[in-house]
Amino acid sequence: MPANFKAELVACFGQPVAENPTGVMQEAAFSALGLNWRYLTVEVPPAKLRDAVAGARAFGLRGFNCTIPHKVAVMEHLDEIAPDAAVIGAVNTVRREGERLIGENTDGKGFLRGVRVDAGVDPKGRRAVVLGAGGASRAIVTELALAGAAEVLVVNRSRERGERMVADLAAKTGAPIRFEQWQGTYRVPGDVDLLVNATSIGLYPDVDAMPPIDLSAARPGMLVSDAVFNPPETRLLAAARGHGLPVLDGLSMLVYQGVIGFQLWTGQDPPVAVMKEALRKVLLAEGNPQEPIENRLQVTNLPHPDERLAGAG
Numbered sequence: 001m002p003a004n005f006k007a008e009l010v011a012c013f014g015q016p017v018a019e020n021p022t023g024v025m026q027e028a029a030f031s032a033l034g035l036n037w038r039y040l041t042v043e044v045p046p047a048k049l050r051d052a053v054a055g056a057r058a059f060g061l062r063g064f065n066c067t068i069p070h071k072v073a074v075m076e077h078l079d080e081i082a083p084d085a086a087v088i089g090a091v092n093t094v095r096r097e098g099e100r101l102i103g104e105n106t107d108g109k110g111f112l113r114g115v116r117v118d119a120g121v122d123p124k125g126r127r128a129v130v131l132g133a134g135g136a137s138r139a140i141v142t143e144l145a146l147a148g149a150a151e152v153l154v155v156n157r158s159r160e161r162g163e164r165m166v167a168d169l170a171a172k173t174g175a176p177i178r179f180e181q182w183q184g185t186y187r188v189p190g191d192v193d194l195l196v197n198a199t200s201i202g203l204y205p206d207v208d209a210m211p212p213i214d215l216s217a218a219r220p221g222m223l224v225s226d227a228v229f230n231p232p233e234t235r236l237l238a239a240a241r242g243h244g245l246p247v248l249d250g251l252s253m254l255v256y257q258g259v260i261g262f263q264l265w266t267g268q269d270p271p272v273a274v275m276k277e278a279l280r281k282v283l284l285a286e287g288n289p290q291e292p293i294e295n296r297l298q299v300t301n302l303p304h305p306d307e308r309l310a311g312a313g
């Protein structure tokens with residue numbers, strides 16, 4: 001067989017991007033499967049995004065991630081947007097099909113995969129409560145709605161933001177999505193099957209913060225899931241455990257959105273445990289636990305608030 005020294009390339013375009021850990025988990029998976037693929041973490045300022053996408057085409061990149069501030073802006077440079085990414089109004093993963101670049105959003109899908117695989121719960125026909133109405137909530141609520149949840153109740157502090165998101169997503173999905181304003185302590189009703197914290201409450205460095213909720217009426221078996229992944233064990237999850245409830249941490253969502261990206265690019269199933277372990281190592285910032293790792297992990301795969309507003313319209 002002739003030698004082949006050419007690696008297949010994928011990338012992440014963002015600014016700032018240097019501390020985005022996604023490449024660590026993707027490279028760990030390439031290496032584990034013996035794939036000659038590279039994940040390039042590339043600083044791309046907004047004014048150069050058009051050129052960067054043209055470069056991706058010229059270099060024959062197999063795909064790329066977009067992070068802050070490109071998740072909405074990139075959409076106009078692509079050939080097609082997947083239906084759920086269109087509803088969410090943001091793209092975090094681009095895949096190539098022949099010469100065509102197709103925009104996907106794997107954040108909410110990653111959450112769903114974690115719920116199904118790690119927690120063993122199928123959201124179809126279930127009642128969900130999602131705390132928060134930012135980018136994470138938007139992706140999660142969209143995918144829960146598309147997965148056939150019986151009802152999704154969004155509980156958010158700011159009425160205007162919550163109502164706007166719910167009206168938009170209910171209209172686009174036709175699903176039963178409702179809004180309730182979060183005032184004081186929210187008592188989780190006994191008919192809820194899945195509770196999701198999609199706020200930033202509990203995120204490093206506010207690790208002692210706990211969403212003001214009362215779990216005393218929750219039905220046994222209600223799954224409590226936290227989008228916050230730094231730290232992975234939040235006060236909310238500890239409180240849920242204290243009530244004997246099953247829990248799902250934010251690492252699950254983070255890893256599975258990367259797993260889905262890997263599958264879209266390579267057509268292969270990556271070793272999930274390898275990816276999770278690679279990420280956990282970065283998160284724990286071994287040897288330097290005091291380092292503000294939140295800085296690097298704030299660079300999530302969600303759009304900047306300004307982008308979201310632009311995308312929500």
Ligand code: NDP
Nearest residue numbers: 132133134135136157158198199200203227250253254300
């Ligand atoms: P946004 O800034 O877009 O939204 C934040 C949300 O949290 C808003 O709804 C806001 O309410 C609410 N909120 C913040 N502080 C409070 C408070 N003190 N009381 C009540 N509500 C509050 O953030 P994102 O949606 O981008 O991210 C949310 C969380 O999800 C972050 O912790 C992020 O790290 C995590 N995340 C995890 C991912 C994963 O893969 N695991 C992926 C992406 C994000 P209001 O509208 O009233 O301001």
